Structures are given as C-alpha cells and as structure tokens.
Amino acid sequence: MDIRQVAKRAGVSTATVSRTINHISTVSPQLAKRVWKVVEEFGYYPNTQARALVSGRSRIFGLIISDFTNPFFPEIVGAFEAIAVENNYEILLTSTMNDPLRMKSLVRRMIERRVEGVAVLTFGMEEALLEDLRLRKVPLVLVDIGPPRPRISNIRIEYLPGIRQAVQHLAALRHERIAFITGPLRLHSAMARKNAFLKSMREIGIAPHLIVEGDHTMEGGRAAFLQLLSARTRPTAVLCSNDVTAIGLIRKSLANGIRIPRDLSVIGFDNIRLAEFTLPPLTTVQMSQTELARVAFNALQAEVERKTPEPQGSEYVLKTELVLRESTALVTPHGGSAKHGN
Numbered sequence: 001m002d003i004r005q006v007a008k009r010a011g012v013s014t015a016t017v018s019r020t021i022n023h024i025s026t027v028s029p030q031l032a033k034r035v036w037k038v039v040e041e042f043g044y045y046p047n048t049q050a051r052a053l054v055s056g057r058s059r060i061f062g063l064i065i066s067d068f069t070n071p072f073f074p075e076i077v078g079a080f081e082a083i084a085v086e087n088n089y090e091i092l093l094t095s096t097m098n099d100p101l102r103m104k105s106l107v108r109r110m111i112e113r114r115v116e117g118v119a120v121l122t123f124g125m126e127e128a129l130l131e132d133l134r135l136r137k138v139p140l141v142l143v144d145i146g147p148p149r150p151r152i153s154n155i156r157i158e159y160l161p162g163i164r165q166a167v168q169h170l171a172a173l174r175h176e177r178i179a180f181i182t183g184p185l186r187l188h189s190a191m192a193r194k195n196a197f198l199k200s201m202r203e204i205g206i207a208p209h210l211i212v213e214g215d216h217t218m219e220g221g222r223a224a225f226l227q228l229l230s231a232r233t234r235p236t237a238v239l240c241s242n243d244v245t246a247i248g249l250i251r252k253s254l255a256n257g258i259r260i261p262r263d264l265s266v267i268g269f270d271n272i273r274l275a276e277f278t279l280p281p282l283t284t285v286q287m288s289q290t291e292l293a294r295v296a297f298n299a300l301q302a303e304v305e306r307k308t309p310e311p312q313g314s315e316y317v318l319k320t321e322l323v324l325r326e327s328t329a330l331v332t333p334h335g336g337s338a339k340h341g342n
Helices: 003-010 014-021 029-042 048-055 072-086 100-112 127-135 159-172 188-204 218-230 243-255 273-277 289-305
Strands: 060-065 090-095 117-121 140-143 152-158 178-182 210-213 237-240 265-270 283-286 314-319 321-323 329-331 337-340
Touching: 003 014, 003 029, 014 029, 060 072, 060 100, 060 289, 072 090, 072 117, 072 289, 090 100, 117 289, 140 289, 152 159, 152 289, 159 178, 159 188, 159 237, 159 265, 159 283, 159 321, 178 188, 178 218, 210 218, 218 237, 218 243, 237 243, 243 265, 243 273, 289 314
Parallel strands: 060 090, 060 117, 117 140, 140 152, 152 314, 178 210, 178 237, 237 265, 265 283
Antiparallel strands: 283 321, 329 337
C-alpha cells in the first residue's frame, strides 16, 4: 500500500495523509483519526526518505560516544534510543574510539544523513572537529565543553558534590592516606574530576597521598595498582576517576593478596550497572547515564523546535552523588581496614 491508496481508503487527499504522518498540526483531529485507522489496519510504512524530502525534516538525531566497549556508554545509548522512539525519532549512533580522524569521518556522515541534531557525549573531543556541524547550524549537545553559541547546548556535570561526599566518607572512616587515579588528563572531564578531588581534600585538611594518571580502562586500573603498591607508604584508600578503572584495580589487588576493603578501600565513579556486581560491590559516585541521555535528547528536541535560537546557547546541569556499597571500610591500627563499613 502506498500513500495514494491510504488517501483513497481514508477518503482524504494525499496531502492530508502526508501532513498526518508527519505530525503537522494543521490536520483536523477527525481526519487524522481516519488516516491513522487506515495506516494501522493495513500496516502502511511511509518511505522515510521521501517523507523527509516532503517535510524538510529527517527526524534523525545523531549520537556520538567515545567507546562501545566501555560499560558506561551502553546504558546511555539504550536510554537515548528509548526516548527517541517515544518521540518518533531515529538515532544514528557512532563511536569515535578516541580517534580525532574517525571523528571527522563521523561528522561528515552525520551531515550526509541530514541529522536534525547531534549529541556528542564523548567527554573531551575537541570543539574544532565539530566546526562543520556548527557552520551548518545543526543543533549540538556537548558535555562540559560546550561554548556559549547559538544552537549549542552544554551539559555541565557537577563533579564536586559527589567527589566531596566520597572524600568525606573516607575521612569519616579515618583514612588519611588517600590516593586518586585520574583519567587521561588531556580530557576536560578527567581534569575536572581531579580538581574536584584536590579541592575536597583541601576542605578536610588532608594532603593527597598519591595521584596516578590512568586511562579509564581496566588495564589502566591494573597498572595504577602496581604504582600504588610500589609507593614507599601505601595508601589505605583510593578514589578512581571511573568504575572501569576501579574494577581493574580490584582485580589486580586480589591477585596480589590485597583484600578489599580490609587492606584497601576503593571508590569508583559513574555507577555503571556492573559496579553493584563486583566482589565486593563497589562504592561509587553516581553520574546517572539515564539522566544524561534524557537531558541530551530533550536539549536537542528543544533546539529543533525553537524558532529563534538563544544567542548564548543553553546550559543544563547534571549532579553527582555518592552510592555506598561494600568496598570501603574503617582503617585498622596497622593501616588497613577493619571491617566493611559504610
């Protein structure tokens, strides 16, 4: 069945069918109801490319993430796609794998598919790589690095509240030798988390015991553990820049006979689903992936529907908070931890 047959069955013009399936509000509710009844009865599927040509809208949002293999991103993708389906949008999903050249290719692909907006949830790609999209006035959503420009929405992550809670939690458990494993410090998000840690330590009057640069991978967590192990005085607690790092560190700790949390308290960041299934379950700072996806989609949709863009773009805030589980414990007299304690 094509659009002409739908129109004939519904007793309306093809233009009315086109406006109805493109959700144009000028169609009366009675006519729209007749059209949708025929569409559902006969299983009509409109040609999306033809529909885009007629309406001038593709109803496609681009979603660019860093790495499919990082457990942090699948929940973002799933939530973003679910919201898109609810709102009659498709998503064009791509991953940069932290490669700037790949990023350029992905941006070109977005343009070719005539996306209506792009959520760039990569936590640190350079703004210059997005110039093609910006010049074409494609609405963008960025995390932390969005410049104050029209059609650009910035999601600002409040790293400090959750990391402050984590540091204060360790201090309440009498930890004084607290280490921090960063992410790649070329990333704005990694620097922001490190700075939040340093500020939180200053607030409680304790100097950081050790800071190690990691790479937000499990392998990086294992390597960072070896640096902690080789320190002249070992830390009694460590805060990691993401959960994946913390999981790698825990795995290496157990392989070296270091018990978590009895010998070493560990806190992650992100609260990925896997965090509650580690042994022991991981205490972590939550940055809700579902909420991030929701904010990103709503920001794009608002920009698409806004007739006059805001001169300075839009800003949205996402907060963080500590989630207590079993990977932290009270310090013992010999410098380890006495028992599970949250």
